[in-house]
Amino acid sequence: MDPLPPYTAVVLAGGKAARLGGQAKPQLLVGGRPILAAVLEAVPDADRRIVVGPPQPVPPGVLLVREHPPGGGPVAAVRAGLAEVETDVVLVLAGDLPFLTAGVVGQLRERLTTDGVLVVDDSARDQYLLGAWRSAALRGALAGVHGPTSLRRVLAPIAVRRWRPDVAAGQPPPWLDCDTPADLARARALAGEGARPQRPAPSVLPRFQEPTDPR
Template sequence: MDPLPPFSAVILAGGRAARLGGQAKPQLLVGGRPILAAVLDAAADAERRIVVGPPQPVPPDVVLVREQPPGGGPVAGVRAGLADVETDVVVVLAGDLPFLTPGLVEGLRERLTGDGVLVVDDTGRDQYLLGAWRTAALRSATARVQGPTSLRRVLGSIAVRRWRPDAPAGAAPPWLDCDTPADLARARAIADGHLAPRAPRPAPPVLPRFQAPHDPR
């Protein structure tokens, strides 16, 4: 098999979570370390790792940038991160995924055949902050919009493949994020061995390979 092309990683780590008491989610501890550290480790093979968000601790080889306007949302964050991307492939990741693995990131890169590929979780939901993209296609899509909007709306115009990965038996799903106190408590209990991950649900139907989702809005 041919080697995968070099890639960059854009990690969205901005804002404070109102449902978590205004704390910065990426810096919360799960398994004794900040969640952001797990995401950075999962993207360790990237040519460049770019964290988008407010000032926060990052390793010296990581680029830290701020979206404009600050707190402007995922589209603004992706656009800011892309300014420092020099590779033809970029993975875009949420900064609150404590169980993200290098294998999942590699799996996305292996499946990148069109403009982009993203993970579909076990509820059938598209995870737009867990995907790999052609940098040119992502730049073009995000440059066309002005003002706040959703990534789903922005990326609905490009060729997106969907991938439903299997979580290894006994492992937490890599798409498990920490949006609420209950999410955070569950992640910490799993990491500490006090709670078994839920059994994966049967895979839901997935849209055809390059079909964009219908957005009724």
Template sequence: MTARHDACILAGGLARRLGGRDKPGLEVGGRPLVERVAAAVPGAERLIVVGPPRPGLPRAVFVREDPPGGGPVPALRAGMTGVGAPWVALLAGDLPFLAAGHVAALLEAASPGAGAVLVDDGGREQWLAGVWRTAELVRALAGYEGRSLHGLLAPLNPAGLHLPGAPWFDCDTQEDLRRARDGEPGARAQE
């Protein structure tokens, strides 16, 4: 049985590398990216989307960080106000290859620790593709004044999980979007 969890999808970024386009609203396989991510958490008791309201997510609760576009840590703080389950999936709104099985694997890998994150082919933790024990995340946020998700989440010592199919692949650039649309989930060139 999958652990009780909510999902918090961060979908309000500025998408500077995509010319300011509505990244979560861009389509891959005929479906907006944010809808694809929401489909990966069908067992979530609550679906919280941090970003502007959008159609296609009837069960979502939409919240905004202050100020809008203020970055991932303020967005996470805003999203956590709606979380009530013991675990929360923290996800970017632009993960075209993420599936329910990946989230289930993260939940399994996380227990009994504070959380688990996907690790890309280069061995890097993907902080917006993970699950966290809600109480640990709330505690970490309460004492954190920085702006970096790495600075907030790395001290929680999450389990790292590398899964096939590149579920951590996100669409930050036009090239990433092209690759996702072409069904190429492989790793991007090393940055």
């Protein structure tokens, strides 16, 4: 089997979760570590790991950049991350996926035979922030996009494959995100935790960074 091409991981870790009291979702603890740490650990072999969002702890070697305007949403965040990408393949990932694994990432990359491949959940919903893409296709989709719009609308013209990962009974799915208190409670229960206060994590990740403005 031919080796997979190098890739860059762009992790969207911006914004506050209104339904979680305005806390930064990527820094909440699940399984005793910030969710962002779990996402970054799933892409250890990335040519480069880029986090898009406000100042926050990230490990050494991870580039932190800011979307423009700050808080401008997923389209602005993808644009900011993509500006730093030099590989032909890029993974675009949400920063609140506590059960993402390197195995799922590898299978996504193996399935990239068109311009994009994304995960669908058990309700067949597209997970646009859990996918692998040809960088050129993403740049083409973003070209000429101005003003607020949804990431789904921007990426819809790209020819994609859809893949639903197999999930064993009782195991957490890789697409499980943490948008609400109920989501967070479920994730913590699946991680084997009891009740835990919903507060941002201390600096479990090694280094606090100010983001780079890619403009």
